Amino acid sequence: MAVVSANSTVMNNVEAVRATLYEALKSDDRTLIIGEDVGARGNVFLITKDFIDEFGPRRIIDTPIAEASIVGIAVGMAMEGLRPIAEIQFADFIYPSFNQIVGEAAKTRYRSNGEYTCPMVIRTPYGGGVRGALSHSVCIEALFYHVPGLKIVAPAFPADVKGLLNAAIDDPDPVLFLEHKKTYRLIKGEVPEGHYTIPLGKANVLKEGKQLSVVSYGLYVHWALEAARTLEAEGFSVEVIDLRSIRPMDKTAILTSVEKTRRLLVIHEDNKFGGIGAEISAMVAEEALFHLDAPIRRLCGPDVPAMGYALPLEEEFMSSPAEMAGAMRELIAF
Amino acid sequence: MASTDVATGKLERHGLTDEQLRAIFRNMLLQRQLDNRGFQLNRQGKVPFALGSEGHEALQAGAAMAFNRGVDVLAPYYRDLGLCLGIGLTPYEIMLSIFARAADHNGGRQFPNHYSSKAAGLMSFSSILAAHLPHAVGAAYAIKYRGETERAVLATCGDGTTSEGEWHESMNFAAVHKLPFVMLVENNEWAISTPLAKQMAEPQIWKRAAGYGMPGRRFNGFDPIETYAAVKEAMDRARSGGGPALVEGTCYRYLAHSTDDNDMTYRTHEAVAERRKQDPVPAFEAVLLEHGVMSAADVTAMRKSVLDETNEATDAAEAQPYPAPADLYAHIYEGAWQPWQS
Ligand SMILES: Cc1ncc(C[n+]2csc(CCOP(=O)(O)OP(=O)(O)O)c2C)c(N)n1
Ligand SMILES: [Mg+2]
Numbered sequence: 001m002a003v004v005s006a007n008s009t010v011m012n013n014v015e016a017v018r019a020t021l022y023e024a025l026k027s028d029d030r031t032l033i034i035g036e037d038v039g040a041r042g043n044v045f046l047i048t049k050d051f052i053d054e055f056g057p058r059r060i061i062d063t064p065i066a067e068a069s070i071v072g073i074a075v076g077m078a079m080e081g082l083r084p085i086a087e088i089q090f091a092d093f094i095y096p097s098f099n100q101i102v103g104e105a106a107k108t109r110y111r112s113n114g115e116y117t118c119p120m121v122i123r124t125p126y127g128g129g130v131r132g133a134l135s136h137s138v139c140i141e142a143l144f145y146h147v148p149g150l151k152i153v154a155p156a157f158p159a160d161v162k163g164l165l166n167a168a169i170d171d172p173d174p175v176l177f178l179e180h181k182k183t184y185r186l187i188k189g190e191v192p193e194g195h196y197t198i199p200l201g202k203a204n205v206l207k208e209g210k211q212l213s214v215v216s217y218g219l220y221v222h223w224a225l226e227a228a229r230t231l232e233a234e235g236f237s238v239e240v241i242d243l244r245s246i247r248p249m250d251k252t253a254i255l256t257s258v259e260k261t262r263r264l265l266v267i268h269e270d271n272k273f274g275g276i277g278a279e280i281s282a283m284v285a286e287e288a289l290f291h292l293d294a295p296i297r298r299l300c301g302p303d304v305p306a307m308g309y310a311l312p313l314e315e316e317f318m319s320s321p322a323e324m325a326g327a328m329r330e331l332i333a334f
Numbered sequence: 335m336a337s338t339d340v341a342t343g344k345l346e347r348h349g350l351t352d353e354q355l356r357a358i359f360r361n362m363l364l365q366r367q368l369d370n371r372g373f374q375l376n377r378q379g380k381v382p383f384a385l386g387s388e389g390h391e392a393l394q395a396g397a398a399m400a401f402n403r404g405v406d407v408l409a410p411y412y413r414d415l416g417l418c419l420g421i422g423l424t425p426y427e428i429m430l431s432i433f434a435r436a437a438d439h440n441g442g443r444q445f446p447n448h449y450s451s452k453a454a455g456l457m458s459f460s461s462i463l464a465a466h467l468p469h470a471v472g473a474a475y476a477i478k479y480r481g482e483t484e485r486a487v488l489a490t491c492g493d494g495t496t497s498e499g500e501w502h503e504s505m506n507f508a509a510v511h512k513l514p515f516v517m518l519v520e521n522n523e524w525a526i527s528t529p530l531a532k533q534m535a536e537p538q539i540w541k542r543a544a545g546y547g548m549p550g551r552r553f554n555g556f557d558p559i560e561t562y563a564a565v566k567e568a569m570d571r572a573r574s575g576g577g578p579a580l581v582e583g584t585c586y587r588y589l590a591h592s593t594d595d596n597d598m599t600y601r602t603h604e605a606v607a608e609r610r611k612q613d614p615v616p617a618f619e620a621v622l623l624e625h626g627v628m629s630a631a632d633v634t635a636m637r638k639s640v641l642d643e644t645n646e647a648t649d650a651a652e653a654q655p656y657p658a659p660a661d662l663y664a665h666i667y668e669g670a671w672q673p674w675q676s
């Protein structure tokens with residue numbers, strides 16, 4: 001980790017998650033990590049490497065391969081006063097724990113009328129572009145963002161990873177923390193030192209522009225930014241918003257931008273049908289229709305079960321920066 | 335009933351005092367009275383739903399005696415009225431749940447019988463079978479993690495629920511970590527309409543304990559004293575660092591699954607009547623009379639006090655207001671909340 005200035009360090013996203021988890025374990029002994037291969041192996045991406053040596057197997061818990069109970073046991077720990085951070089090794093393996101997340105963690109406070117709470121984080125790597133095939137590349141956010149009681153975060157930059165993971169760990173309610181695995185080592189950035197949080201539900205305007213608002217999250221934020229710069233070189237002005245949080249979502253940031261640019265393009269990797277973009281589009285149609293000069297557009301994953309392993313299948317599924325630039329040009333020209 | 339030592343003719347009381355034996359019996363009477371009341375209120379059209387634990391009285395009253403109030407944690411399921419009474423919930427709290435009143439612990443949100451009380455160490459649970467068992471195991475982990483050596487978690491479920499994956503996952507994790515966790519299975523031979531034989535090929539559920547590497551034991555759940563002894567042994571072991579156990583109590587479900595079920599579509603009056611002959615409530619009464627723990631007059635007085643208490647609880651809870659419509663929006667997250675943040 002190169003030190004750029006006295007107050008910040010350059011890290012990739014893996015290092016940012018790791019550093020934040022480390023500090024959380026250091027500062028609060030109610031915090032523990034529970035998941036598959038988080039101990040001696042240090043997680044499959046080495047995020048928890050060596051943690052077991054420092055914090056011991058009671059706090060870095062290598063579980064049996066049983067995702068429903070990884071989450072369910074964390075729920076029980078949280079109800080009993082601990083602050084567990086559960087890990088699902090790949091988001092593709094989260095399905096067996098669906099009930100524990102949706103039916104239990106998200107409803108504990110509600111069903112007990114506030115008597116019991118469930119302050120816990122579920123971290124999981126998601127997303128494609130890494131030759132992960134059908135079961136190591138899915139996006140899962142749309143399956144969960146329908147659920148009141150749950151919060152969902154999907155940061156793109158190391159500094160946001162730290163601030164949002166700290167906020168998630170401090171949060172009194174369950175948070176699903178999604179880490180795009182292609183950004184893990186690809187994306188580097190300066191991360192401020194010391195403890196700080198970024199509020200859940202606050203988007204970030206990454207680039208200001210006048211002609212078009214582009215809303216995205218995760219890996220595609222980086223590619224949308226690249227495409228927006230291409231358009232800038234061509235003389236267009238594109239605003240890029242990184243949602244960072246999916247639930248809650250920053251309505252003000254989206255509406256303020258759309259009312260200024262009068263055009264909206266939502267880009268995400270998850271399928272279009274019933275995806276996050278559908279909710280954003282509906283909200284903008286309900287609240288800002290007469291500010292729009294063009295139809296809302298969505299550039300999203302196709303309606304297929306998942307991306308295939310073969311490179312052409314993966315590439316066909318993913319949207320490239322060039323495709324994003326194309327969609328931007330089209331919408332500006334409308 | 336196995337409570338009498340055949341050789342001596344004495345009551346095998348496993349250390350229970352007369353007072354505790356009477357408390358167990360009173361709990362059994364109260365369960366039955368409250369069960370009946372729920373069904374009556376349902377027939378009167380006052381509540382939409384009721385579910386009884388008739389046949390489980392001895393098991394639950396006995397097991398509750400092995401629970402240390404204010405110390406242990408209970409992770410029950412919906413057929414645990416007697417356990418919840420036995421760890422300190424009052425008939426008034428039960429009636430608030432049945433009537434879904436605002437003053438109910440759950441604010442009238444949950445189905446009846448889904449009690450929770452942080453003060454009593456009673457964990458909140460949903461209707462999703464076995465989903466509470468990982469929670470119980472997580473609580474047991476927290477207890478062990480903090481080094482609280484006098485505490486254990488008592489979790490319960492029905493025979494049918496042992497088929498769920500999370501039942502297995504919970505048992506396995508509890509065993510790997512030697513947690514202070516006791517899995518009490520209330521085997522009443524039915525899961526709604528599904529009999530044991532369709533649920534599992536090996537009907538002796540307790541035998542699975544060996545596969546997890548923990549002690550297992552089956553006991554007669556119609557005998558509250560034998561139940562107490564079995565559950566206490568397991569809880570004491572768990573509290574003192576000896577790890578988890580599986581205890582299976584045999585009993586029977588005398589009523590339909592709930593007021594929404596008609597059990598005569600899958601079993602006969604005769605079959606149920608045959609099992610009624612073993613009804614644990616009159617059986618335990620006979621034991622207490624025989625051994626002079628209670629007189630006939632004591633029993634009459636106790637029955638009357640149970641009825642009075644039930645009537646008072648019913649009237650008091652019924653007089654309470656419903657939650658306000660606006661309560662629908664509270665306690666989703668901490669603080670006020672909208673999915674869209676501005
Ligand atoms: C996950 C799940 N599946 C199905 C049901 C519906 N259901 C409610 S109770 C029940 C039977 C449970 O039987 P058992 O565990 O033996 O408990 P008992 O009712 O006999 O006490 C079923 C199938 C449910 N509540 N949750
Ligand atoms: Mg049953």
